[in-house]
Amino acid sequence: MSEVFVSPDEVSIPLVQPANLLEMAIEAGVAIAHLCGGRARCSTCRVRIVEGLDALTERTDEEAAMAAKLDFPSEVRLACQTQANDSVRLWRLVLDKIDVEMASQLGEGHYAGPVGREVQAAVMFVDVAGFTAMSEALPAYDVVHILNRFFNRAGDAVDSNSGRVDNYMGDGLLAVFGVDGEDDPAFSAVKAGLEVLAVAADMHDYVSRIYGCAFEVRIGVSLGEVIFGLMGAESSARETVLGDVVNTASRLESANKTTGTSMLVTEDVHAGTMDRVEYGRQFELELAGKDGHVVAHAVIGLTVPSSET
Numbered sequence: 001m002s003e004v005f006v007s008p009d010e011v012s013i014p015l016v017q018p019a020n021l022l023e024m025a026i027e028a029g030v031a032i033a034h035l036c037g038g039r040a041r042c043s044t045c046r047v048r049i050v051e052g053l054d055a056l057t058e059r060t061d062e063e064a065a066m067a068a069k070l071d072f073p074s075e076v077r078l079a080c081q082t083q084a085n086d087s088v089r090l091w092r093l094v095l096d097k098i099d100v101e102m103a104s105q106l107g108e109g110h111y112a113g114p115v116g117r118e119v120q121a122a123v124m125f126v127d128v129a130g131f132t133a134m135s136e137a138l139p140a141y142d143v144v145h146i147l148n149r150f151f152n153r154a155g156d157a158v159d160s161n162s163g164r165v166d167n168y169m170g171d172g173l174l175a176v177f178g179v180d181g182e183d184d185p186a187f188s189a190v191k192a193g194l195e196v197l198a199v200a201a202d203m204h205d206y207v208s209r210i211y212g213c214a215f216e217v218r219i220g221v222s223l224g225e226v227i228f229g230l231m232g233a234e235s236s237a238r239e240t241v242l243g244d245v246v247n248t249a250s251r252l253e254s255a256n257k258t259t260g261t262s263m264l265v266t267e268d269v270h271a272g273t274m275d276r277v278e279y280g281r282q283f284e285l286e287l288a289g290k291d292g293h294v295v296a297h298a299v300i301g302l303t304v305p306s307s308e309t
């Protein structure tokens with residue numbers, strides 16, 4: 001009888017009819033990770049075919065694209081995209097105890113189904129300028145007080161523009177717009193960013209009056225595909241966003257230091273909002289981790305009153 005033999009588990013799965021490798025393995029209780037839910041959007045279900053490559057279906061277009069991106073040799077296949085028509089011996093990627101535990105959680109609790117979903121979203125990264133100097137000059141509790149006062153109002157600006165605060169990182173705030181299908185995430189993010197700048201201007205009055213130091217923020221906004229889903233250890237997993245779009249927003253936030261601006265957005269965000277947003281200078285920036293130049297636009301304000309948007 002034909003079989004699919006999986007190592008290192010040493011499990012033999014009878015093959016009565018052509019079948020998908022991932023489905024067979026899961027049914028037989030073999031822990032193969034499959035983070036994207038079998039859509040060729042990750043590579044966690046990859047297996048190395050030891051014998052029987054000819055017994056497998058050709059790569060699907062989606063698998064071929066992933067294989068090209070990650071430079072897979074011909075014997076490395078995505079189990080979710082591959083059907084066995086005859087006997088095959090394979091090694092699964094999941095090799096150590098931690099991976100096995102994670103893979104075995106994939107059908108349960110927090111990890112049920114695909115671990116994340118891909119959505120078109122706008123990401124806004126906000127950071128307090130000169131925070132280190134402020135923390136050195138002021139008592140720690142006063143710094144906490146200032147940050148909480150700012151985050152409280154900045155969070156309201158995010159909420160009122162249909163966004164959600166994804167995370168606070170020290171003196172930084174990461175917000176995301178559009179993950180639940182809201183319209184026009186780029187404009188919502190820019191509008192929220194302008195409101196955050198207004199909050200920061202108020203904060204400056206307050207902080208300079210009481211503490212004698214400045215309070216300013218820098219903002220970066222980018223748009224594109226992100227993975228939105230539960231990440232982290234199972235006991236503390238939480239919904240968050242991940243993707244190059246997040247890195248870009250963070251890099252643009254930092255780039256304000258060299259451009260002398262307060263809010264920079266990507267070309268995509270600019271293109272989708274220029275009918276309602278006034279932009280100033282355009283920059284070609286070299287951003288860490290990015291090939292070539294990234295075009296960024298400085299935001300000035302809305303071209304229509306906020307009440308009409």
Ligand code: FES
Nearest residue numbers: 034038040045080
């Ligand atoms: S499960 Fe993601 S590619 Fe197979």
